[in-house]
Amino acid sequence: MFLKKLAPATVVLVGSLGLGACATKGFVRDEIAVVSQRIDALEQRVAAGDTASRQALAEAQAATGQIQGNSQRLEQLNARVDQIEQRMREAPRRRPRN
Amino acid sequence: MIAVLAAVSLAAQSAGSGPVKAPAIPTDVIAPMPSEATTRVAEWVASSGDNRSAPYIIIDKTAAALFLFDRKGKAVGAVPVLIGAMPGDEATPGIGSKTLAEIGPAERTTPAGRYLARFGVAAGRQRVLWVDYATSVAIHTIPPGNAAEKRRERLLSPDVEDNRITFGCINVPRAFYGRSIAPLFRRKGGYVYILPDTKPLEAVFPRLLVQPFLAATAR
Secondary structure: OHHHHHHHHHHHHHHHHHHHHHHHHHHHHHHHHHHHHHHHHHHHHHHHHHHHHHHHHHHHHHHHHHHHHHHHHHHHHHHHHHHHHHHHHHOOOOOOOO | OHHHHHHHHHHHHOOOOOOOOOOOOOOOOOOOOOOHHHHHHHHHHHHHOOOOOOOEEEEEOOOOEEEEEOOOOOEEEEEEOEEEOOOOOOOOOOHHHOOHHHOOHHHOOOOOEEEEEEEEEEHHHEEEEEEEHHHOEEEEEOOOOOHHHOHHHHHHOOOOHHHEEEOOOEEEOHHHHHHHHHHHHOOOOEEEEEOOOOOOHHHHOOHHHHHHHHHHHHO
């Protein structure tokens, strides 16, 4: 008796669940499409950022090379200045004819 | 001008009466009187402005005397000086790079001429008033060392001939150097006119030739 009463309710429940499941798929597809778009955009941005960072790295490496070159030149000039200073110190000053 | 220079000579013996602060001349040094040549050059420099508003010194080698003037041509003081041992108005080429030992007796001249003098450092970290750096001629006090030369005694003696003792430099009394020359020449230097021993005055200072005409035109 109890089962006889429960059967229609079960049918209604299963039917509603089935219909609800169909609606959920569409919703999920829509949501996935949105997410996919966002992921694509993000991937593009990451790719662009990667290119920019590679360029920045190359520029930084070039700048480092330039700095090293400048440092070497500075050291050479420093040595020359030291030599000139030493020569000036050692150069005899003129003696007046008393 | 003669009166001015004579006044300087008298003022030199009474310390503190000069136009510049503390132009004191040591009392043990007799201030020399200006010669005719000194007076001529002093008049020319003052009237023509040849000193370009700088202090100047006239050195009369025949009188072994130095006459100091301020930038306006006002006589400040006069003192006897020691000069090059040999009479002569030229300097041997290349003498500036020789050591004292390498300078021969005939080369010990004080060259005549007009020089722009400035204070500068010389060997031994001494500061001197360079008259002609190329020939190593400077004005300074009596250098320490050879006591046998009796430079101080020579400076004090009234005899002019014994003032010829240096290798070419001009030695002045210490007090006069420190109190009169140094304050005037310290900042921008000045001019030094060294009168000749043997050459005509006009040969050393050619502008003296035109000075009478310029003076006449000015009147």
